[in-house]
Amino acid sequence: MIHKSGFVNIIGFPNVGKSTLMNALIGKKISIITNKPQTTRHRILGIVNKPNFQIIFSDTPGIIHPIYPMQRIMMQYVKKSLYDGDIILLTTEIGKLENFYMIDYIKKNKNVPIIILINKIDKIGIEYRENILYKTIDYWHKLFPNSEILPISALKKMNQDLLMNKIYELLSEHPPYYPKISLSNKSEYFFVNEIIREKIFFFYKKEIPYSVEIDTEFLKKEKTFIEIFSSIYVERDSQKGILIGKKGKTLKKLKFFSVKSIESCLKKKIKLKLHVKILKKWRYDYKKLKNFGY
Structure with missing residues (x-):
């Protein structure tokens, strides 16, 4: 049986649902969640184990312009995650048409595939969703023309299976990096x-x-x-x-x-x-x- 393993790093703005997404993908609450920005301060690993694969997800702090030392360290976690993973899940939300200073860092790393996740599609009424979603997809497609874009709802687990299938396809054959009973790297x-x-x-x-x-x-x-x-x-x-x-x-x-x-x-x-x-x-x-x- 073929076994795949890899590191999938979740990055993006504060409050776009990165921690909610990781918890949903893991099937267990690993990252704390609040409605306030900058809740996540550390880089946290959450591990999904199946007979034929192991996916190590990494939740990272929301991307901000750092002001004081703690925030600078938080952004170093994010920058490191741009280069030490096998896949990047660049997470934003529907209607968010906002550039950020780390885009250039992301574009420089052409060896790591990027999946753009447009989260919170459940928050927009059906009558407005298609138009707002089209504008959001168009915006991110212009920034990352070679990346796949997937609308999701981390909260409602919409398109979660599709996302997992895409991640699996991109992973390489490799034995597990962690014992198969592991859920996280944290104590x-x-x-x-x-x-x-x-x-x-x-x-x-x-x-x-x-x-x-x-x-x-x-x-x-x-x-x-x-x-x-x-x-x-x-x-x-x-x-x-x-x-x-x-x-x-x-x-x-x-x-x-x-x-x-x-x-x-x-x-x-x-x-x-x-x-x-x-x-x-x-x-x-x-x-x-x-x-x-x-």
Whole structure:
């Protein structure tokens, strides 16, 4: 039996549904999802294993013009993904006719096939969809005349099977890169951090989610439960107060919903302790960023 394997890197703008797409293709929630831009900070691998293939998908941060060190590192993840994969899924959305500065980087790499995915086609009413979709396809065809364009809905899984078939056709024969039971390259610590950060995006507004980093310092597996101690780092005293809330009520709410999601992910009872700490300007300090795994 022929076995194919390869790396498929998902890139694109913030909030076009890259993480939703990867989770749909994997069939399991690997990347956190919110309605706010720049939710994804790291490059996350999600692996699909079948008897005759292994596809390693890579979710990347949304393409932005970086301002501070953390954003510069995020964009380095994206740039690297342009050259170390077998296929690029350049993801945009219906009606989005917007150029971005990395297009030249993408065009320079002529050895990697690119599939343009026009996501969120379910968001446009049927009476308007055809006209808007035609304009979107025409726009991206002019930018990438040799690339295949596929309208999809990651949320509704529209054309997902067609996309998987196209990816399989483009892959080369190769043994699996990872053990066939692998779902991701990230540890349980990482997923705990991401789940807590996702809840912060849901429960807090303005600058709070962007000023927060999570560090799970302790994860001990007992017979009937997992004990976890995680620190939430913010940049200012005022942010700490907002996170904790009056009489600790907001932090308790964050803890409750984090525990529910972590239990769903790790399939075990969770005892979680959260501690809010101040680490000034951590997003601007390369040494601190390195300690956080960037």
